[in-house]
Amino acid sequence: MFGVTVRDQMMIAHSFRGDVFGPAQRLHGATYVVDATFRRTALDADDIVVDIGRAAEELHSVLAELTHRNLDDEPAFAGMNTTTEALARVVADRLAERVHAGALGETGRELDGLVVTLHESHIAWASYERSL
Amino acid sequence: MFGVTVRDQMMIAHSFRGDVFGPAQRLHGATYVVDATFRRTALDADDIVVDIGRAAEELHSVLAELTHRNLDDEPAFAGMNTTTEALARVVADRLAERVHAGALGETGRELDGLVVTLHESHIAWASYERSL
Amino acid sequence: MFGVTVRDQMMIAHSFRGDVFGPAQRLHGATYVVDATFRRTALDADDIVVDIGRAAEELHSVLAELTHRNLDDEPAFAGMNTTTEALARVVADRLAERVHAGALGETGRELDGLVVTLHESHIAWASYERSL
Amino acid sequence: MFGVTVRDQMMIAHSFRGDVFGPAQRLHGATYVVDATFRRTALDADDIVVDIGRAAEELHSVLAELTHRNLDDEPAFAGMNTTTEALARVVADRLAERVHAGALGETGRELDGLVVTLHESHIAWASYERSL
Amino acid sequence: MFGVTVRDQMMIAHSFRGDVFGPAQRLHGATYVVDATFRRTALDADDIVVDIGRAAEELHSVLAELTHRNLDDEPAFAGMNTTTEALARVVADRLAERVHAGALGETGRELDGLVVTLHESHIAWASYERSL
Amino acid sequence: MFGVTVRDQMMIAHSFRGDVFGPAQRLHGATYVVDATFRRTALDADDIVVDIGRAAEELHSVLAELTHRNLDDEPAFAGMNTTTEALARVVADRLAERVHAGALGETGRELDGLVVTLHESHIAWASYERSL
Numbered sequence: 001m002f003g004v005t006v007r008d009q010m011m012i013a014h015s016f017r018g019d020v021f022g023p024a025q026r027l028h029g030a031t032y033v034v035d036a037t038f039r040r041t042a043l044d045a046d047d048i049v050v051d052i053g054r055a056a057e058e059l060h061s062v063l064a065e066l067t068h069r070n071l072d073d074e075p076a077f078a079g080m081n082t083t084t085e086a087l088a089r090v091v092a093d094r095l096a097e098r099v100h101a102g103a104l105g106e107t108g109r110e111l112d113g114l115v116v117t118l119h120e121s122h123i124a125w126a127s128y129e130r131s132l
Numbered sequence: 133m134f135g136v137t138v139r140d141q142m143m144i145a146h147s148f149r150g151d152v153f154g155p156a157q158r159l160h161g162a163t164y165v166v167d168a169t170f171r172r173t174a175l176d177a178d179d180i181v182v183d184i185g186r187a188a189e190e191l192h193s194v195l196a197e198l199t200h201r202n203l204d205d206e207p208a209f210a211g212m213n214t215t216t217e218a219l220a221r222v223v224a225d226r227l228a229e230r231v232h233a234g235a236l237g238e239t240g241r242e243l244d245g246l247v248v249t250l251h252e253s254h255i256a257w258a259s260y261e262r263s264l
Numbered sequence: 265m266f267g268v269t270v271r272d273q274m275m276i277a278h279s280f281r282g283d284v285f286g287p288a289q290r291l292h293g294a295t296y297v298v299d300a301t302f303r304r305t306a307l308d309a310d311d312i313v314v315d316i317g318r319a320a321e322e323l324h325s326v327l328a329e330l331t332h333r334n335l336d337d338e339p340a341f342a343g344m345n346t347t348t349e350a351l352a353r354v355v356a357d358r359l360a361e362r363v364h365a366g367a368l369g370e371t372g373r374e375l376d377g378l379v380v381t382l383h384e385s386h387i388a389w390a391s392y393e394r395s396l
Numbered sequence: 397m398f399g400v401t402v403r404d405q406m407m408i409a410h411s412f413r414g415d416v417f418g419p420a421q422r423l424h425g426a427t428y429v430v431d432a433t434f435r436r437t438a439l440d441a442d443d444i445v446v447d448i449g450r451a452a453e454e455l456h457s458v459l460a461e462l463t464h465r466n467l468d469d470e471p472a473f474a475g476m477n478t479t480t481e482a483l484a485r486v487v488a489d490r491l492a493e494r495v496h497a498g499a500l501g502e503t504g505r506e507l508d509g510l511v512v513t514l515h516e517s518h519i520a521w522a523s524y525e526r527s528l
Numbered sequence: 529m530f531g532v533t534v535r536d537q538m539m540i541a542h543s544f545r546g547d548v549f550g551p552a553q554r555l556h557g558a559t560y561v562v563d564a565t566f567r568r569t570a571l572d573a574d575d576i577v578v579d580i581g582r583a584a585e586e587l588h589s590v591l592a593e594l595t596h597r598n599l600d601d602e603p604a605f606a607g608m609n610t611t612t613e614a615l616a617r618v619v620a621d622r623l624a625e626r627v628h629a630g631a632l633g634e635t636g637r638e639l640d641g642l643v644v645t646l647h648e649s650h651i652a653w654a655s656y657e658r659s660l
Numbered sequence: 661m662f663g664v665t666v667r668d669q670m671m672i673a674h675s676f677r678g679d680v681f682g683p684a685q686r687l688h689g690a691t692y693v694v695d696a697t698f699r700r701t702a703l704d705a706d707d708i709v710v711d712i713g714r715a716a717e718e719l720h721s722v723l724a725e726l727t728h729r730n731l732d733d734e735p736a737f738a739g740m741n742t743t744t745e746a747l748a749r750v751v752a753d754r755l756a757e758r759v760h761a762g763a764l765g766e767t768g769r770e771l772d773g774l775v776v777t778l779h780e781s782h783i784a785w786a787s788y789e790r791s792l
Contacts (some may be wrong), residue, residue: 409542422594423594424539424541424598425541425559427559429649465556517537
């Protein structure tokens with residue numbers, strides 16, 4: 001199995017609802033350093049998993065919809081806590097939609113899976129893995 | 133599949149028995165930077181894998197039983213080499229016991245698995261993965 | 265010249281005023297991974313620059329006054345942009361006050377200088393250096 | 397499942413054929429920081445996955461055949477693009493050959509799998525995973 | 529003293545002349561992860577050292593003139609070895625020219641100094657520091 | 661001013677004397693990831709600060725005298741605490757002796773200074789800087 005990973009980042013504000021979150025119930029924020037890994041069992045005719053330039057652009061586009069925002073104000077996240085793990089799924093699912101829509105070309109349709117990891121600090125990160 | 137990881141560290145002395153270890157048969161030591169990853173197929177009602185604060189506390193408690201010690205003197209490790217990979221299992225198994233005992237709450241009982249990685253330097257690390 | 269550094273972090277929300285900031289004029293947030301370096305020309309009688317445990321506690325206390333907050337609401341920052349470089353000075357100055365008040369003990373009073381670095385992502389960071 | 401990883405590096409020149417590569421069709425180069433992970437379900441009698449010293453030597457030997465070269469001139473790579481993901485497989489397959497030939501000793505023959513990751517920069521890396 | 533750093537990268541081929549370089553006399557290559565630090569004694573009216581967006585763009589432009597090239601073919605480097613330390617000066621001097629030409633605006637003219645660090649691997653890097 | 665840095669590591673056991681050290685008064689250990697930076701105002705005729713291969717060898721030789729040992733048993737450290745900062749000076753001073761003895765060649769004698777940084781974990785490190 002092959003994997004190719006690209007890294008980018010976003011900087012957001014948010015707050016959480018629920019006693020489990022303690023002081024994180026207050027409005028605060030985070031930088032998420034985001035790794036997106038594209039998986040595939042065989043390389044294509046160019047000896048690549050995916051066009052890494054397009055993969056980086058798609059990840060950047062997905063993060064551009066989130067960065068420099070207060071996620072508490074985003075209708076897409078109404079009724080949910082935008083925890084690191086929940087956002088990892090959001091990023092992965094939005095990337096998957098783009099792959100399915102052909103954003104990575106025909107060869108991108110042969111991808112098997114996707115892992116998205118969001119690093120919230122030097123001591124904590126979360127990931128979400130899904131098939132494609 | 134979701135994963136949430138917390139990082140902590142311990143600083144121990146030890147020595148190894150066996151020709152394969154060369155100069156590491158002498159008493160020496162290591163800083164282990166320790167990553168514990170908690171895995172789960174679905175998020176709970178708070179949109180989390182685990183209460184990350186409690187997860188960090190449990191990892192810290194497990195490492196507190198090991199850090200600032202000479203592991204050669206610990207009865208728990210009599211007859212075994214406390215290699216990086218062996219200690220990864222020790223940390224994982226002790227975390228698993230705590231999870232099973234309810235240390236991460238009821239929601240923690242729904243965790244599927246655990247991975248513990250011990251970094252011994254910038255060029256070597258080891259991990260142990262188990263189900264919960 | 266000796267230096268000892270401890271690392272901690274804070275997660276804050278804020279916005280900036282001024283066209284130069286582009287989309288960062290919107291409310292957003294950041295994780296700042298914070299390094300505080302304590303400098304001294306000679307070691308003390310214990311062969312240390314500073315009691316590293318107390319240094320880490322003081323850094324943690326300074327960051328506890330900032331983390332999990334919307335800095336736009338903090339009176340201390342009225343009329344200024346809480347940029348990464350400006351916050352590096354805030355953290356350094358607050359640490360310096362504590363050192364001068366004796367928080368690191370008598371030996372801490374012999375420190376020569378302080379550098380605080382705030383990492384806002386994997387591709388950007390800022391620092392502030394001052395004497396003590 | 398246990399894993400032990402060692403890190404080393406190589407510095408190569410190469411060029412790619414295919415419009416998908418854009419400016420990387422020109423002769424350029426890369427440092428690959430290479431992680432090789434050896435996997436095994438149980439530890440051996442010495443409580444190790446593999447003799448880490450020998451594992452590091454084998455990885456170093458594999459990389460010595462590639463580093464400080466223009467890969468465009470290597471007959472082994474005629475007709476293929478030496479992309480990061482393709483080189484990850486090359487390194488993994490060459491390590492696997494050595495393991496099968498006994499380079500890691502009898503205990504090395506009990507390894508279950510191998511993962512090789514090549515980091516080409518702080519924002520991109522690729523990996524290849526195979527059984528042994 | 530304040531400093532703001534941005535990170536980017538370039539991937540080049542080159543060879544060295546001189547026995548001291550051993551196998552690096554052959555054509556090979558490197559990824560250079562490049563950190564550019566802008567220094568200044570006081571913040572400007574916006575509470576910044578420099579417009580970080582423009583600083584990142586200028587660094588990217590300087591690296592765009594070098595990346596995906598064989599530096600042995602560049603007239604600018606005739607008669608010199610493009611070592612990591614020599615390239616650090618090249619990048620710093622080219623950034624300084626841009627700063628002096630006003631690329632970072634009027635406020636950029638008040639910068640005091642510049643440090644450029646090129647990381648060639650996880651175990652080696654070089655830097656060049658100059659005034660502005 | 662130019663700087664070239666090489667990284668290596670050592671794994672030692674030790675204990676500290678003095679109440680300030682708390683549990684670190686017990687025998688424990690550490691991995692020190694060690695960075696040695698060689699500084700010089702001008703490059704030599706080969707466009708280098710120092711022969712990086714020889715610099716790495718000298719650092720490795722200095723660390724080989726310390727690694728895989730219990731520093732409490734080393735006569736060289738009798739009567740001192742082998743703290744991270746104290747060991748940074750030991751490594752720097754031993755490197756300086758080698759430079760002065762010609763270990764880095766005639767060109768090495770033109771070095772201006774040396775910085776040695778010892779990383780004891782992901783959250784703490786110390787450095788010592790001296791002239792040559």
